[in-house]
Amino acid sequence: MISRLEQLKLGALKELDLITDAKEMELWRVNYLGKKSELTGILRSLSSLAVEERKPVGTAANRIRTELENGLDQKKCALREIQLTAVTREEDIDVTLPGRPLPTGRLHPITKTINEVCEIYNSMGFQVTSGPDVEWNYYNFEALNIHDDHPARDVMSTSWVDIEADKDRGQMLLRTHTTSVTARVIESQNPPIRVVEPGRVYRYEATDATHTPMFHQIDGLAIDKGITMADLKGTLYEFARRFFGEGRGVRFRCDYFPFVEPGVEMAIECLVCNGRGCRLCGNTGWIEILGAGMVHPRVLERGNIDPETYSGFAFGMGIDRLPMLRYGIDDIRLFYNNDLRFLSQF
Amino acid sequence: MKISLKWLREYVDITLSPHELANRLTMAGTETEGMQCIGENWTGITIGEITDINPHPNADRLKLVTVNLGSEQTTVVCGAPNVRIGSKVAFAPVGAQLIDGHSGEPFRLKSARIRGVTSNGMACSEKELGISDSHEGIVILPDEAPIGTPLAEYLGDVIYDLAITANRPDCLSVIGVAREVAALTGQELHRPDTSYAEAGHPIEQQISVEIADPELCSRYCASLITGIRVAASPRWLQQRLLKCGMRPISNIVDITNYVMLEYGQPLHAFDYDQIQDRKIIVRRAAAGEKITTLDGLERTLSPDMLVIADQKRAIAIAGIMGGIDSEVADGTSSVLLEAANFNPGSIHRTGSALNMPSEACNRFERGIRPELVDEAIRKATKLIIELAGGQAAKGLIDVYPNQQDQEPILLTNEKIRGLLGIDFSTDRIVAALTSLGFTCEIATNSSGVRATAPYWRSDIKQEVDLIEEVARIIGYDKIPTTLLGTTLPSQSPEPMVKLKQMIRCHLRGYGFQEIVTYSLTSLEILRKLLPDNSIEPTPIRMANPMTAEQEYLRTNLRANLLTTLYSNRKHEDDSIRIFELGKVYLPRQNDLPDEPEILCALLNGPRQSKSWHEGDSPVDFYDAKGTVESLLHNLVTNLDFEKSSDASLHPNKQAAILIDGNKAGIVGELHPGVREAFDICEPTYLIEFNVTTLLPFTTGHKMFRPIPRFPAVVRDIALTVDREVPHHSIQSNIEGTHLVTKVTVFDVYSGGQIPGGKKSIAYRITFQSPDHTLTDDEVDKVQKQIIDKLSRELGANLRS
C-alpha cells in the first residue's frame, strides 16, 4: 500500500511539473486532491485496514497529501509570476520621454524679496502696514523735519502731481520714500508701535542701469517706553544675520537723516570681495544697506507722542538692491521690463 | 568735498595711515567716498636739476640733458620743449613705473637707445606721473625743490573725496575736517595765523555798508585792500585749488576760493573803484531787476532774491555770483572783500530759481554760522597783501545787527542711558564734547553737563544732538546690541496684506508669472484700451513729467499687462499667463486719489506648453473663468457671474464677477479691436478684479461641516432645451431641490439628432440625506419632481 502511495506521488508531481495554465492545474487538483481522488479514497478507507497497517499508511498518505498541496501552491506562485511577467512585458514605455508638464508660475523677485524681509521682521513682532503712493508734501517731508529749503530735498528729486496744493498739507507728490508711512503711523497710532512699511517709491530721475523713476523700499518703526539705540542695533543686526547669512560682517556708522538723531547707517561686508575691496563696494569692503536712527523728538511731538516718555527707532532700506546683490543683477531696469526670460529665473 | 591730506596736516598732526584715517572719519559721520593716492607708484622717482643741455647728434628735435640727482649725474635723451638749465625736474630711472604719454596705459621704464644714444631714465611729464593729462612738456618743479629727494615725499598726497552730510556745513572746509580729525584722534588743532599790518586809512572813511533786510543777511563784513596787482597765483596755491577740484583764475579770485576751502566761509571780491558812491546796500532785488553776472549772462531777478548793490544798481546776487561790472580784472587796483552770512532758504531758492549751483551757494544753503566770517576775512586779507601786494585799510566793516550766541544745553546721563542703552561717565561725556570744541559745565541739580556748542556749529539745537556727538566720538561700536524687550504691540495683522499674499500664491500655483510695472504711463497707451480711444476716468497728470511715457498715473493695470504681453510675444511662442497685483490711482475731489488694489491677469497662446502629450488647443474663455472660480472659491463663499458690457472686451464673451451680488470684477476675451491696437495676434483673455472690494467678503469665519454618514446616490440626466436657456438657470433649479447636494454639468451638445434651436445638456446629480440611507423610490420621486419643474419652467424634456 505504501509503495502504491509513493508511486502515486511521483506520478502526480511529474504531471504537475508539466502544467502551464490554471485550467490544467484545477484538473490536476481535482484528480489528485479532490473528493474523488485516489488519495482521498485511501485516507477515507483507512479504517478498513488492519490495525498494524492503519498507522503507517495513514501517516504516509497525510504526508503525501501535504507534499502535493505544497507542490500545488508552489506551482500556483510560479504560474502567477510567469503570467505577470508576460503582462508587464507587454506594457513597455519609453521612460526617457518628458513628463506631462504642470503649469509653472512664479512671483516677481521684488515681491519675493519683500515677503522675505517682512517675514523676518514679522518674527520680531513687526506688523506689515501701508500708506498711499500719492502723498501730501506734509507726510513725505514736513512731518519728517525736511522743510521746503532743506538740502536733503535735492537728493530726493520729487515728482509732483498737477493738482492745486492744499492749504495745510501742501502739494501732492509721489512719495520719495516709504518713510511717509512712518510719519502717518506716528500721527495715527499710540505706542507701543512696531511696524514695517514696504511699498513703491518714486524719484524724478532719468532712467539708467542704477536708476528707475520707480523702485521699492521698506521702512520700519518701533516706539515704546525705553527703546534704545542698542535695540536698534540688535534688530537690524538680526535682520542682516537672517537675510545675508551668519558670519557676514555688519557695520554701524554715524550718518545724517533729518528725522532721526542719532543717525545710523548700516553696511554689510561686500558680498563679492568679502571685505577685501572691489569695484562693487568702491574698494571700501562695505556695502551700505540701510539708513536708520532714533526718531527725532520733533517728529514724535508732531504726532502727539511725548518724547520725554517714549523713544523709538526708525529705519529705511531699498528693496531692489537686495536681489541685485544676491543674484549679481547689474541693471535695475530688468525688474520693470518684465521680460519672461529674466523673471523665469527666480 | 575733496580734501588734500597734506593740507590737512597743516592743522592737525596725523599719525594714522591714510586708510585708517578714512575709516575713522567714515565711522564718525564723514564718509570717505573715494581716495586718490598721488605718488603711490613713484618708487625711485627723485627730484633732479638740469645742469647741461646738448644737441642730439642724430636728431634736431631731441636733446641730451644732464641731470644732477645729488648723489650722481646722468644724461638722458629728452624731446620736451621746456627744458632749461637750472630747472628742477622729476627724474625717473630705469625700472620706474609710469603712465604712457600717448596710450595712457601704465608701463615700466626700460633702458632705450634713441637715435643711437642710450638713455637710462627720463624727465617726466604730468601725464607720465599720473597727476594730470598734460603732456606738452616735462614737469618743472619750484626752485626750492630739494635735489635728490624722492618725488613722492615732495609732491605726493592723498586726496579724499568726503561726503559731508547736510547738517555739517562747517565740515565743507579743510579746518572743519581737521577739527573732526583732532577730536577723533585726541590731537590739538593748529590755528593758522591771520594777523596782518593795517597800513591804510580807516575803512569806514572809504566805504559804508547798510543791510536793508537783516532777515536775509544776518552779517556783512568787509575789508579793503588798495594798491594790489592782479596776476596769476603762485604755483602752490594753484595746486591746492586743482587738487580740490577748482580752477585757478587770478590771485584775488583764487584767494577767495582758497579761504572758502580752508574755513568754509564763501567770500567775494569787488573792484572797489566800480562801487558807485562808496556805499554797499544789501537789499532785495526789485521785480524784474536785471544784472549781468560773471559768466556773461543777463539774469532777471525777483523780490525774493537778495542782491549786493551800490547806490545805482545791483553788483552781485548775494551768495550766488558777482556782477560783471564790479568784477576783479587785470586792471583792478583796489579790492573790497566781502565775507557775509545769508539766509539759507533764500539762497537755496535763488540758486534753484536761477539754476546757478555753486560752491558758495552749497555752503550758505546749509546754514553756516555768521561767526565764520571773522577769521576768514582776516586770512583772505592777509593772503591778498602777501600775494598781490597793496595795503589793507585800518579795521573792518562789520554789520551784525542781531548777534545770536550759542545757548548752553542740558545733557543728562539718564537721557544718554535712555537713548543709547549704555551708561557713560560724566568725565567721558565731557571729554568727548570738549574734544569737539564744546564748553562743558557740570550741571548743578542733576547728573549731567550743560554744554555750549562752539561758534562754528550750526546743527546743535537740543539734547539729542549732543547725544549723537557723544556717541559718534566714543564710537557706535561701543553701544551694545540688544533685542527689543519692550511690550509687544497687540497683533492685528492687516487683512489686505494676507489677502494679497493668498491671491499671489494661488495664481502662481495656476501657472501665472507675476509682473511689476510702472505706476506712471501715457495717455497714448491708455487710449488704446477703448475702441473709440476715449479715456475713462481721466487720469492724474504729473506737473513735471520726466518723459511723455511717464506723464499720467495709471487708472488700470490692463494697458501695462498688454504692453508686457506684446513685448514678450516677440520671443515667446509658448503659453503666456501673467498677472500684476497693484494699485491704480483714481482722482478724488480735494483729496489724495483713491488707490484700490487691483488684480489683473492675461491668458494668451496654447493652453498647455507644447509637448508630445496632448494637442495644443489655445486657451479660451473657460480657462479664464476657471481660474477665477478656482481662485475665488478659495477666498469667498458666494461667487456668481452675469453677462456684462465692458467696452474693452468682446461683447459676447465677457462676464461680471459677482460676490454676494456685488460686482467685484470681470472676466472675458479682449475686444479684437483693442487687441490689434496692442499688436497682439491671438485671442487674449483677461481677468480683473478689485481686491479692495473683495476684502470684506473674505474675512468671514468658516465653520466645519461634518462628513456625511449615509451613502450618496448619483443619477445622470440628459435634457433637451432651447439653445437660449443658460446652464445657470437649469443648475439653480436643480440645486434648490430637497436632498440634492451636488449638480455637475458634464455634456453640452447641439446639432446631429438634436432638433434645430435646441441643445442637449447633461447633468450628474448627487442625492444624499443627512439622517438615513436613501431608497431608489425616494430618489426616483425627487428626480421626477426635478424634471417636472424643469419642463414647467424652462421647457426642458428628458432625453431617453
Ligand SMILES: [Zn+2]
Ligand atoms: Zn567688494
